[in-house]
Amino acid sequence: MGRIRQTFIKRTGEELIEKFADKFTSDFEENKKAVEEVAMISTKTLRNRVAGYVTAKVKKMNA
Incomplete structure (x- = not known):
């Protein structure tokens, strides 16, 4: 299971x-x-943390 990120990090990312x-x-x-x-x-x-969230989202979008 992954880590749960704060709403601020998700929204900003x-x-x-x-x-x-x-x-x-x-x-x-x-x-x-x-x-x-x-x-x-x-x-x-x-x-x-925001950069990590963005990186994960970009990897998911490109997969």
């Missing part, structure tokens, strides 16, 4: 995918940089 779909890939490191560029997220931990 989905909004970023809708607005900036072309910036995200299935690579976590690239997504970290992209999230940092396009979103105003205050902490590194939240940035990484």
Whole structure:
């Protein structure tokens, strides 16, 4: 079973995918940089969690 993510992380990740779909890939490191560029997220931990969520969503969409 997977981890349950907070609503904030899911909502933010989905909004970023809708607005900036072309910036995200299935690579976590690239997504970290992209999230940092396009979103105003205050902490590194939240940035990484959002980037991880976006990475998982992109992998599912491409599968």
